[in-house]
Amino acid sequence: MITVTTKFLKGAVAAAALFATTPMAQAEVLTMSSWVPPTHFIHTDFLVPLTEKIAEVTEGRVTVTILPAPLASPPQHWELARTGVADITWGNFTYEPERFVSMWFAEFPNAGTNAEAQSRALWQTYEKFLAGNAAFDGVKLLSVGMFGGGQLHHGSKSITSPGDVANQKFRMGGPIQEKLLTALGAVPVAAPATKAYEMLESGVIDGSLHTMESVVNFRLEDVLKHHTVFPNGFYDATFFVAMNGGKWDALSDADKAAIEGIIGEELSAAWGRNFDNQDQPAIEKMTAAGHEFNDASPELIAAVDTVYASMVADWIGAAKSAGVADPEGMLAFYNATYAALAAK
Known part of the structure; x- marks a missing residue:
């Protein structure tokens, strides 16, 4: 005779066996490759909050792990994401200038000095x-961004006129900056910002191109004490x-919808x-240390504007070849959108 207790035990064993063979739903763990140190504000104030928000809005179903070291050099980070070597990456579009010809216009002079308005306008x-442009195939673009206008910085003298720029050696970081400096009669020297200090100390360069925050965050305030300010940004x-x-x-529709709510224009902003937030404290710190800030003269601004017009004309043809149907309209849209957002 089978007792009630025996029936219960058999049922419990069967239920346990079924539970053991049924896979539990697991969180989707995504990897992020980043190339700045964990002390940098991009890591602490932007990337970490992004990972936290993704976990929050998906109720833990999707989490992001920032890897302890980058999986490749900065210029390779788009390709890391496109090919899936890393799930999420970030970087500079014009580290691959030929792939992202469409984005050159936003790195030219006069793109603005309000980084939030710029980033919203660019998104x-x-x-x-550009959402359908082939250059962006293979990835889900989570955000874009700009840094609020780079400026000219010199180690030993004021730079305000075209003559002051001529023959001065400036560290720069990309082909657009190279063209701009060359057209102004300066000598461009390609090197990452991390090399600027030793190059200034050794006399290899006379000055360097940076945002204001970059002068402080790369600890260059002892070797770059003269700052030339262009009202709409130098680059x-x-x-x-x-x-x-x-x-x-591969994410569920629910998780994609949740993440969509925190990316795009809001993440760009x-x-x-x-x-x-970084620029103003940097300016205040350098001002307190006795640094010299000079507005670019009307003559220097005019010289930059002439170069800008030439760069735009050249870019229009290149952008059309890169699949942009209306480069002039796109540039006009960015400028108008930025102006409206910056005025708020």
């Missing part, structure tokens, strides 16, 4: 004009946060705000 421009840089397209597609 809107991307969505309206700029464009950045991305990208996720592998296949990984994005957060990028820009972080740069805006």
Whole structure:
């Protein structure tokens, strides 16, 4: 005779066996490759909050782990995301200038000095004009960003006129900056910002191109004490946060919808705000240390504007070849959108 107790025990064993063979739902763990140290504000104030928000809005179903070391050099980070070597990466579009010809316009002079407004305007421009461009295939673009206008910085003298710029050796970081300096009669020297201090100390360069925050964050305030300010920025840089397209597609519809609510224009704005928040304290610190700040003269601004017009004309043809149907309209849209956002 089978007792009630025996029946209960058999049922419990069967239930336990079924539970043991049924896979539990597990969180999707994404990897992020980043190339700044964990003390940098991009890491502490932008990337870490992004990972926290993704976990929060998906209720822990999707988490992001920032790897302890980058998986490749900075210029390779778009490709890391596109090919899925890392799930999420960030970087500068014009580290691959030929791939991202469409983005050159936002790194030219006069792109603005309000990084949040710039970053919002660039996102809107991307969505309206570039979302279907082949250069962006293979990834889910999470955000774009700009840094609020780079300026000219010199180690030993004031730079205000075209004559002051001529024959001075400036460290710079990309082909657009190289063209700009060359056209002004300066001598461009390609090197990362991390090399600026030793190059200034050894006399290899006379000055360097940076945002205001970069002078302080790269600890250059002892060797760059003369700052030339262009009201609309001397040059700029464009950045991305990208996720592998296949990984994005594999997420559940619910998780994709949740993440969509924290990326795009709002995440782009957060990028820009972080740069805006860094710039003013940097200026205050350098002012207190006795640094010299000079407005670019009307003659120097006019010289830069002439170069800018030439750069835009050359870019229009290149952008059309890169699949941008209306480069002039795209640039006009960015400028108008930025102006409206910056005025708020």
